Amino acid sequence: MIIEKTQLTAEPVTDRQTENPVNALFVNRWSPRALSDEKISHAELMKLFEAARWAPSSYNNQPWRFIFGLRDTLAWNVLYKLLNDHNQSWAKQAAALVLIVSKRTFDNGMLSQTHSFDAGSAWMSMVLQGSMDGWIIHGIEGFDYAKARIALNIPDEYAVEAMAAIGRPGHKEDLPPPLQTKEFPSDRKRLSDIIFEGAFRA
Numbered sequence: 023m024i025i026e027k028t029q030l031t032a033e034p035v036t037d038r039q040t041e042n043p044v045n046a047l048f049v050n051r052w053s054p055r056a057l058s059d060e061k062i063s064h065a066e067l068m069k070l071f072e073a074a075r076w077a078p079s080s081y082n083n084q085p086w087r088f089i090f091g092l093r094d095t096l097a098w099n100v101l102y103k104l105l106n107d108h109n110q111s112w113a114k115q116a117a118a119l120v121l122i123v124s125k126r127t128f129d130n131g132m133l134s135q136t137h138s139f140d141a142g143s144a145w146m147s148m149v150l151q152g153s154m155d156g157w158i159i160h161g162i163e164g165f166d167y168a169k170a171r172i173a174l175n176i177p178d179e180y181a182v183e184a185m186a187a188i189g190r191p192g193h194k195e196d197l198p199p200p201l202q203t204k205e206f207p208s209d210r211k212r213l214s215d216i217i218f219e220g221a222f223r224a
Contacts (some may be wrong), residue, residue: 056192056194070159074088074145095185106165112187117190142161
C-alpha cells in the first residue's frame with residue numbers, strides 16, 4: 023500500500039503495511055526503549071507541550087496536565103523513582119520524564135465523562151510532534167500510581183493517567199538483553215477487527 027508523504031515526514035523506516043493510504047508519520051512512529059543520553063532543551067520540550075495544548079477536548083475543557091522533569095534534576099529523580107524496575111532499566115537514559123494527569127470535572131464542577139479520552143488526544147499530539155522532530159516519546163503504564171499522587175501533590179479531582187519517557191534514539195545493544203529482542207516496530211490489528219458497522223461485534 024502506498025503511504026502518502028508530506029514535507030514533514032521522512033521515508034518509511036519500517037516494513038509495516040497499511041490497508042489504506044495514510045501519511046507516513048503515523049506508520050513510522052513507534053516506541054523504542056533504546057535512548058541516547060542526549061539532553062533536551064527547555065525550548066524543545068516546550069514545543070512538544072505546545073502541540074499538546076492545541077488538542078481538541080469536550081467543551082474546550084482542556085483537562086490535561088503535565089508534570090515533567092529533565093534528567094539530572096530533582097524533579098526527574100522523583101519521577102524516575104515512581105517507575106517499576108523494568109522501566110527504570112531503560113528509562114534511565116531519558117532526557118525527560120513526564121507524568122500525565124487529567125481533570126475529572128469541568129470548571130463548573132460537573133463530571134467530565136471524556137477527561138481521559140481528551141487527555142489521550144493531547145498525548146497523541148505531543149507524540150506526533152516529537153516524531154516529526156526526531157524525539158522518541160514512549161508511554162509508560164508501569165509505575166506506582168498511588169505514590170505518584172502523593173509525591174507530586176496531585177489533587178483527588180485529577181486522574182493519574184500515564185507516564186512517558188522522552189529522548190533521542192539510542193542503540194538497542196545498550197538495552198538489557200531481554201529488551202533487545204523486543205526492540206522493533208509492532209504491527210497492528212486489521213481494520214476488520216476494530217471497526218463495526220451498525221453494532222459491536224465480538
